[in-house]
Amino acid sequence: MLPAILTTLLWSCSAICAARSAKIVGGAPANLARMIVGAALLGLCAHTAGRSLLGGPALPWFIASGFIGFGLGDVAMFGAIGRIGPRLTMLLTHCLAAPLAAITEWLWLGTNLGWQEIACALVILGGVALALAPDRGAKIPRRTFWIGVLCGIGSAAGQGFGSVLSRKASAFYPATHGVVEGMIGGATAAYERIVPGILVALAFFLLARRTAEKREPRAWPLAWPWIIGNALAGPSIGVAVYQWGVATTPTGILMPIVATVPVITQFLAWKIEGHHPTRRTVLGGVIAVAGVIALAAASGNLKLG
Structure with a gap:
């Protein structure tokens, strides 16, 4: 439970930093920059403290998880935000990712949840849905709206399926004991996930560059503190803690808690x-x-009590 709560707090801070950096230099450049910084920090940890965990039978699963979650899922999320706005995007992403992951993990890995845990997860997702539901009267063209909804569903699928793949990969890791071991294992797993994610983010950046608004070069010094803050709270420490949680907690419990991030x-x-x-x-x-x-x-x- 501790990794889920820490992830929620870190990713909430990351979202604030991401919004600030995107306003200054644009969404695609800011996303690519924060992933490169995050990969450098994770790589430093993985090639020192986590060297014994690199590679092995878990690697193909982490690569697939990074491609689907970090890569395709993030691209779909950016596509949804640009069409239907951040509130509806986050609503679709978080409220669909949790049940998708829980059902997939149950069917594939045989992880069962008690009825109390399922009920509590539904309460959390209901609260998130109430908080994030967009106001009535938003005028979005029908075609744009449905493309945005499909992108939002793609974002949810990327996050949900990527998390289950990470949980499958974590089965090949040795059991962790305590915060330090959990963080080292999480950072190493996050490093193996983020590399394929960067390749997808780079491709998205190159495509978006053709139509992106030109930014002043002097804007980058203003953006770097927010990019570094985003990298620390998001793809490096934040994702390392999340991977620690994936290794120790069923996705049906972990992801509803993380769904409170936008709230x-x-x-x-x-x-x-x-x-x-x-x-x-x-x-x-x-x-x-x-x-x-x-x-x-x-x-x-x-x-309690």
Whole structure:
């Protein structure tokens, strides 16, 4: 449960940094830059502390996971955000990825969840859906809307299936004991995932460059602090913690908790940028957090009373 909560906090900070850097230099360049920085940091850890874990039978599964999750999933997410906006994109991604991953893991790996855990996961996803549901009256052309929805479903599939592939790969890793071993194993797994993801991000960057708005070169020095912050909280430390969670926690428990990231991000944006959340966002956030606490209790990670 600890990796899931840490991942949620780190990825929420990453989202704020990502938004700032994308405004300065554009989404595709910022995404590629943060992945390159993240890969360098993960590689440093993997080739020193995690050297004994590199390669082996887990490698093909991590490569497939990175291609699907880091690569295709992220490209689909960017495609959805540009067409239907971030709120509906995050709603589709997080609320579909969790059940897709849980069902896939059940059918393929035989992982079962108790009814209490399933109920709590549904409460969390319901709270997220309430908080992120877009306002009525948004005028989006029908064709653009449905292409965006398909991209959002693709983003969810990338995240969900990529996580299950990582869980399959983690079965080949030795059992971890404690935070340090979990982080080293997670960083090594994240490194093996991010390399194929960078190749997809690079291809997307080259395609997007043809139609991208020209940015001033002097904008990059302003963006680098946000890119580095995004790389630390996202693809390096954030994904390392997430991989630690994947190795120790069923995706049906892990992913509903991580689905609260966009809700937490809105509250961080309130504190940092002054964007006040709506009453519906607050109510949805309270429901989601209550579901997380109940899920922790149901899975034996929290003692109540």
